Amino acid sequence: MLAFKRALVALDLSEMDLQLLQFLAQHYQALGIQKLYALHIMPDFTEPSHPDLDFQKRFAPESPVDERVELAIKARVEEVFGEAPGLDIDIEVREGKPYEKLLHWTKIKEADLLVMGKKRLSEGSGITAKRVARNVHAAVLLVPDGAGAEIANLVVPNDFSENAARALHAALALSRAMKGQPVHSLHIVDLPPGHYYNRSSPDRGYLGMLMESARLAAGKFRDAQGIADDDIVDVFQENNRNNLAAHIIRYAADQQDSLLVMGAKGHTPFETFLFGSVTERLAQSIEGQPLLIVR
Incomplete structure (x- = not known):
């Protein structure tokens, strides 16, 4: 059996997140994942670029942006995974340059597997599949936009x-x-x-x-x-x-x-x-x- 015991999935609050989480929910046991880190990286906590976060900052400023992001990710993770027997999930929200921090936290968390989406159009984060696959120490699972969760x-x-x-x-x-x-x-x-x-x-x-x-x-x-x-x-x-x-x-x-x-x-x-x-x-x-x- 494969034993990618510690996995990290890169999330960006887009629709791609749901696709990645659904893929992992279906296959985490076959991949041998016991610990999953759901990581979101924001370039600047003071200037959230996501429309939903910007709205909340203006009309609900009492809650720090990183905590709002964590709650949003937690809700989606719980919706997709449910009980998820044998799996421990942590939500991580970090600030910094997305590409550099992705490699950094994959190493810090000693992840055996990095899971990331591959969008049809780049959104300028600097995180490209080719670049990450070349430099990360862990195994890499790329899930392209539109790929199904089934494996036949x-x-x-x-x-x-x-x-x-x-x-x-x-x-x-x-x-x-x-x-x-x-x-x-x-x-x-x-x-x-x-x-x-x-x-x-x-x-x-x-x-x-x-x-x-x-x-x-x-x-x-x-x-x-x-x-x-x-x-x-x-x-x-x-x-x-x-x-x-x-x-x-x-x-x-x-x-x-x-x-x-x-x-x-x-x-x-x-x-x-x-x-x-x-x-x-x-x-x-x-x-x-x-x-x-x-x-």
Whole structure:
């Protein structure tokens, strides 16, 4: 079972909050969350930018703004979670630069998992999915605006690396903790550009050799990781989009109610440099499906 025992969810008093809380209410047990911090960060307590808070400041100034925010968040949390057996929830309202404070409090609270929304349009807070995913120490769960709370499939891009193995084991643990949802191990075969002119026979020639090699590597990978053949759905596809992130997103979108699970490296300077490419592009581009980045 996954054990993201301490999780922090970033809230901003928008409609996105309800979506994040509903997702967590449905899956906190499968994720192994025992302690949840609901964090809202305001740049300046003396100048609340949210219309509701500004109204209350003018017509009900006797209550400090941070306490009003805490009460508003508490009411929504209680509405969504109800009793929530086995889960302890704290509301945190802090002042400062949102991006910096988000990383700071994720570290201070020793969170194993950071949960945040990904809106279609940025609202200028400086908190971008790509930026946070690169720099936070914890695993990250991104829930895009409009994504549903249901999970019917788990999709793990697999390049047979240690990161992919970590992501695959996380997906299998989630599947076991939920309803046994199928776990798709997606391997995308890159064909060198010089061979793209001849793709009319995908099962023959150089591409056929690459596909066969990938299948053999997948078998060795499963054996090394102690994963049975029927534990996962092996998928092998040609990178006909010439863009790995776009291909992964398209495959996930074709699966009903999918959750993408990716592995990421740690935080030495070299590992941060390597983090880039596919995982960062997914964090930046994902729209319809939640994305879990495990470390």
